[in-house]
Amino acid sequence: MRKLQTKPRTKERATLWRWICTRLLSLAIGSIVLIAFLMWLRFFIENKWHESRMPEAVRAELAVLSKHPETNVSRYHEIIDTWYGLAYSDPAMGIMDWVILGFLVLIFIPIIFMLTLRTARPISLQISQLAQAARSVSEGSFGTKIPIPDRVPQELKSLSENFNVMSLQLERYERDLKKSHVAMAHELRSPLTAAIGRLQGMIDGVFVPDEKQLRMVMQQLSELNRLVEDLHLLKLADAGQLNLNPLAVGLDTIVSEKIAWLAPAALKAGVKIIHHKQSVPPCYVDPYRIGQVFLILMDNALRYAAEGQSLSIRYSVSSPTVTVTFEDQGPGVPDELLEDIFSPFVREEVSRSRHSGGSGLGLPIARAICEAHHGHLTVQKNRQGGLLFLVTLRIEKENRVIEHNSIQS
Missing domain, CATH: 1.10.287.130 (Signal transduction histidine kinase, dimerisation/phosphotransfer (DHp) domain)
Structure with missing residues (x-):
């Protein structure tokens, strides 16, 4: 199966919780900081206005007393009361301060509200599109897709991609x-x-x-x-209900039996079966079902790849598995049909002629039997032409417990 190529991630996208918290906290903290800055700016402007009315000598004297008011406390308060007013020394907030603060809050409430809605809009819009697409799929409109924007949390983006x-x-x-x-x-x-x-x-x-x-x-x-x-x-x-009767048996023995069975048909088709015998560890499999797999693959080569005139069978041991390969020299199939040959009722109608017969169920059955043994059946194209089928099964020690549980179920 072809692997999807993805762009390298340069930065991990924030999670949904972090995405929401970051934006809401940014709005809250930003609003508080801005209100505090405006309040400070109000006092700063007022101080500068009072200082601008002072004579230069008084301004210089206040600058010195502001750093060290204990040197002449009475003179410091006299200057403040004279030029800033008696209410300036009152530590409580004045009515004007409360009015300004309330005015700022009233201005920022709709601004924060609008920014919050703007922040939540991508999430709301994406969830709405997901709900609408899910409704379409539930009504039978399979294949419905939704756009995936960039300005959404990673969880929501992954959810959209998976949908x-x-x-x-x-x-x-x-x-x-x-x-x-x-x-x-x-x-x-x-x-x-x-x-x-x-x-x-x-x-x-x-x-x-x-x-x-x-x-x-x-x-x-x-x-x-x-x-x-x-x-x-x-x-x-x-459905996982295929009844198996596993035994410890060598795959080469089963292959030899099926070759002897198909020898007349191979001779008639003009195909030479080359069996590269070697000692392989026993596998804990159902001999009848695995023999059915080998028979299907050999018969498939006789039907569709007879013009290659040869079928080569080899073994590869890579603990804990044994792989049996069936290599023919036939015309092969196009790349786009390579994996589809394991679908029911699919024949290689392009390069492997239909007139040779078969219902199109052989290869799907062979793969299903291999998977029932917790093995694999895959296919590749030969460089010299033809196909290469690989049957991979686990050896006895690794497979015994698994197959026993399969039988009990």
């Missing part, structure tokens, strides 16, 4: 589900229509109801039954 990803995934899931239902109906209808048509022909006397005709009907019904069984197995695996 967009979720919405796109729902849209893709709905599209794949509809596509899968159409393909499923087509796959089930083909053998059923053929069987019904053949039976109707026998009823109408068009065909003689002999053994040959009955076998043709039976073949179509068997194909229909196989499709139903494959769908049932796939759904059991998706």
Whole structure:
């Protein structure tokens, strides 16, 4: 899966709590500081006005007494009372001071209110857009996206990004589900229509109801039954209810058995299966189910990559796992279809011809079985052409407890 490239973070975005606290505290502290500054400015201007009325000699004498009033306290108070007024020495706030303070508070209340609303608007707007988008998704409009502004807290930005990803995934899931239902109906209808048509022909006397005709009907019904069984197995695996009977067994032994089973088909298709045998640790797996995986991968190569004329099987041990690789030399698939080949009813219709058959459920079943064993099935493109399937399973000691719990469930 392709990794998303993200821009390097130069600065960590503030959290929602820090984002709110920083802005509200900034408004509160800024308002208090500004009111205090204006009150100081009022007294500063008043003092400068009184000093401007004093004679130069009195102003110089007051400057000296202001630094050391104890040298002549009576003269200091005389100057203050004469030029500043008797009320200047009163420590209580005067009526004018209260009026000015109240006036400043009345001015700053609407300013703080407006700034607070402006600060909270990005959050409110983003939450409203999220609510509206969530309503659209709940009504079936999958794929709905919302813009992600920069001036929002990190939590809200992450929530918006995750919502967009979720919405796109729902849209893709709905599209794949509809596509899968159409393909499923087509796959089930083909053998059923053929069987019904053949039976109707026998009823109408068009065909003689002999053994040959009955076998043709039976073949179509068997194909229909196989499709139903494959769908049932796939759904059991998706639900985590696939019944496993694990044993300690070497994967090379299972591969050898499936190669012997497919030898006539490989000879007929002109494909040489090259088995690079080596000693590998035993894995605690269900031999039948894992054998089914190997059989699907080999059969897939015979169906779609026969023109490469070879299928190479190798092993790679990297504790605690064993990886079995199936490398063919066929035409391969386009990059955009590489991961989709594990989707139900998907065939490699572009470079691997459809006429070779298959329902499109083999590879999804193989991956589901591997995941039921807590393993992996992945695919890569060969540099020389063709595909490389990798089956990765845990060795016995690491896998025993996990698989035992899976069986008990």
